[in-house]
Amino acid sequence: MDFDLLLRHVRPPEAKPGAPPVDIGVTGGRIAAIAPALPGTAREEVDGGGRLVCSGFVETHIHLDKSCILARCACEAQRHPHGAMERVSAVKHTFTVEDVTERASRTIENCILHGATRMRTHVEVDPKVGLRGLEGVKALIEKYRWAIDLEICVMPQEGLTNNPGTDELMVAALRNGATVVGAAPNYDSDRAAQIRRVFEMARDFDIDIDMHLDSGIAADDLDTLLVCDLTEQYGWGGRVAVGHVTKLAAAPWARLDAVAKRMAGAGVALTVLTATDLYLGGRHTDHNVPRNVVDANRLAEQGVLCSVASNNILNPFTPFGDGQLLRQANLQAIVTHRGSDAEVRAVWNMTTRDAARLLRQDDYGIEVGNPGDLVVLDAETPEMALRTVAPVLAAFKRGRRTMTRDKARLHRP
Numbered sequence: 001m002d003f004d005l006l007l008r009h010v011r012p013p014e015a016k017p018g019a020p021p022v023d024i025g026v027t028g029g030r031i032a033a034i035a036p037a038l039p040g041t042a043r044e045e046v047d048g049g050g051r052l053v054c055s056g057f058v059e060t061h062i063h064l065d066k067s068c069i070l071a072r073c074a075c076e077a078q079r080h081p082h083g084a085m086e087r088v089s090a091v092k093h094t095f096t097v098e099d100v101t102e103r104a105s106r107t108i109e110n111c112i113l114h115g116a117t118r119m120r121t122h123v124e125v126d127p128k129v130g131l132r133g134l135e136g137v138k139a140l141i142e143k144y145r146w147a148i149d150l151e152i153c154v155m156p157q158e159g160l161t162n163n164p165g166t167d168e169l170m171v172a173a174l175r176n177g178a179t180v181v182g183a184a185p186n187y188d189s190d191r192a193a194q195i196r197r198v199f200e201m202a203r204d205f206d207i208d209i210d211m212h213l214d215s216g217i218a219a220d221d222l223d224t225l226l227v228c229d230l231t232e233q234y235g236w237g238g239r240v241a242v243g244h245v246t247k248l249a250a251a252p253w254a255r256l257d258a259v260a261k262r263m264a265g266a267g268v269a270l271t272v273l274t275a276t277d278l279y280l281g282g283r284h285t286d287h288n289v290p291r292n293v294v295d296a297n298r299l300a301e302q303g304v305l306c307s308v309a310s311n312n313i314l315n316p317f318t319p320f321g322d323g324q325l326l327r328q329a330n331l332q333a334i335v336t337h338r339g340s341d342a343e344v345r346a347v348w349n350m351t352t353r354d355a356a357r358l359l360r361q362d363d364y365g366i367e368v369g370n371p372g373d374l375v376v377l378d379a380e381t382p383e384m385a386l387r388t389v390a391p392v393l394a395a396f397k398r399g400r401r402t403m404t405r406d407k408a409r410l411h412r413p
Helices: 084-089 097-113 133-141 166-174 191-207 224-235 246-250 252-265 274-280 296-301 326-333 341-349 351-356 382-388
Strands: 003-010 024-025 032-033 043-054 057-062 116-124 149-155 180-183 209-214 242-246 266-270 304-307 374-377 392-397 402-406
Touching: 003 296, 003 351, 003 374, 003 402, 032 133, 043 191, 043 392, 057 097, 057 304, 057 326, 057 351, 084 224, 097 133, 097 266, 097 402, 116 209, 133 149, 149 166, 149 326, 166 191, 180 191, 191 209, 191 224, 209 326, 224 242, 224 266, 252 266, 252 296, 266 402, 296 304, 304 326, 304 351, 326 382, 341 351, 341 382
Parallel strands: 003 043, 057 116, 116 149, 149 180, 180 209, 209 242, 242 266, 266 304
Antiparallel strands: 003 024, 024 032, 043 374, 374 392, 392 402
């Protein structure tokens, strides 16, 4: 049999221990065959050397539009309050469409180099930036289609009900390329009203919802419970995700489990933004600083669909980051004390299989008929890849090579 790509001697994530490596053949952009020692030839044949292969990392929550702006609004030395939103807000007037495209391109290329093949990015609109962020990021959908599938979630970072003109810009963005609607009620004078309005927009456009929610240091007054109620009221189960929810990191297990069961029952998913939550949280005290990161494994055990994502990169919200989603997963496991193989595998799934489910993409995974999205890592199992933050050595999108990284070598005397 002839293939466009023949990837030999690789181990899919679900391979049983001790099972021999398999070959994967891709034709017409889709996986055509999976078996040990596949017969045939290919336009490109690659030997994976018995390493792990997956369908790529799925970045469910990132902010391409405001990445790489530290030179304009460096982080202040103060610990509390962090003022990240205010510092970004102060420089939005400098954003142009071309500027956003250039900075976002740098960030998305780093994500591609680290094995991301699918992505949802949040983009802000408000009277200060207008639709320039949207237009700048929208250009990346076609520009990088050869390497990554990109969708846009539009959001009102600085408030909706208290920020005249933002509602109209949200609607305009949804008519002009955004396919998911978001929220940030923490910065709104009427949090509940913003959440209700976002559900109305989702119904009007028949689109999914992805909200920034419940950042804080106490597990009371949870907007997440209102979101669960509205999800059921609108029949939107399985189409709603909430990000951060750091208040739950302060909840006793009984309280956390009760909220988790409510989310699972309503069909509300969770995305943890580990690096940002760690960096911004715990600033109210100078000792015994809390981690501020919700235990996604605990929620997943209660039936909540969870993902781990990058959020901000090189801006005041998170002045670090290189687009390596596996690093975020490694950090998540460390900070929540999850070290067994089963726990580590669950966190791995939050950047791959479960992350794709959160985006409602049912064509993810190494199966015949699915897209030929294949990422080879320098490890044999998902657990060891996450434990060691294994580098991505090669990636293919729909059977076409998109990146290569040589394995590091020692030069012994």
